[in-house]
Amino acid sequence: MARRVIMHLDLDYFYAQCEENRNPELRGKPVIVCVYSGRTTDSGVVSTSNYESRRAGIRAGMPIVRAKKLLEGQEAKFLPMDRPYYEDVSQRVMEIIRTYADPFEEVGIDEAFLDMTSRTRSNYEAARSIALEIKTQIRTDEQLSSSIGVAPNKLVAKIASDHQKPDGLTVVKPEDVKGFLWKMNVGKIPGVGKKVEEKLSEINVTTVEQLSKIQPSLLIDYFGKNLGGYLYGAARGEDDEPVKDREQPTQFSRIATLKQDSSELNMIFPLLDELAGSVAEKLKQNGMKCKSVGIIAILLDLSIHSKTRTLDKATDDVTVIRYSSRMLIENFLKTTPAATLRRFGIKVSNLNKETGQMDISKFITANK
DNA sequence: CCCTCGATCAC
């Protein structure tokens, strides 16, 4: 197997950039795309903001109220998220870049991995010029800036695309991987979030270099076989994950915030019905059926609880989803008397495309 | 092996 050339592409401040394109008046001003929860006029959080906003300290996940304070006196634009619109734009961009790679893997709405090995015959300079070509085409066709990382694997490519943003291009050749990662904070490693970072700092590991000095047995003890093994390789810039062509989604979920905290079924049911309709529609759009239906309850203290039930028969019927969800939340409230809900959600999983799918798996099982 | 549930990540 030839040494791989993997590319990771990330559309810069995607939602906010889409909004700037839709309304060029916004350019140059702080633009903040928000998820409004609908409780009070400004309840909710920041989803994405442009760089004018980030300069003022705005970050994703920040309460809208706080963002407004940071931008007091400035002509900032706070906009509600318009997911369908961004999905349209995303789809067009993905169609463009898909043509550049053999295996191509969409990751979320604004990211993708491309395996460029065969197209570049493992040549990094060839990869660099294709990366520039891709960036140019996305800018020309969709007026979007993007950042690209090129490296020997997905792990390093992803870190590289994040390295110089916005409008960046970072190429990390195999011989440069160590130097590139060495001084980085472990938090830069995908999969290392707040919790893992905290746990690592307990054993005095904050940089990739320090992580690379830890015995694999200790990492596995600490994080389990899977994550421990991954971290051991990650510290060395090693990662074997293949770029895989997009598979079918395995779950759909919808979650929303109640207008008022409540533990009353009558208050929850209208929202439940709406969510059930939404996931059922999503199933039908995709020509899929679900074998499991679940609910998600987020309580006053923001603790998250979930209940799932597997059905006898796969369905895309809104009534089945509605009644399964009703039963699950009813049961949850019965068995958790103190529970007061802040948010509520429905998740369908165990998705199948074909109706005959079950028979095939039975056939395989029977023949083992 | 399958199911359920909570935790974590990261968008």
Add this chain to the structure above:
DNA sequence: CCTCATATCGAGGG
């Protein structure tokens, strides 16, 4: 002050 969507893993129970 605290949104929303998806994937993955480990543990526990069967």
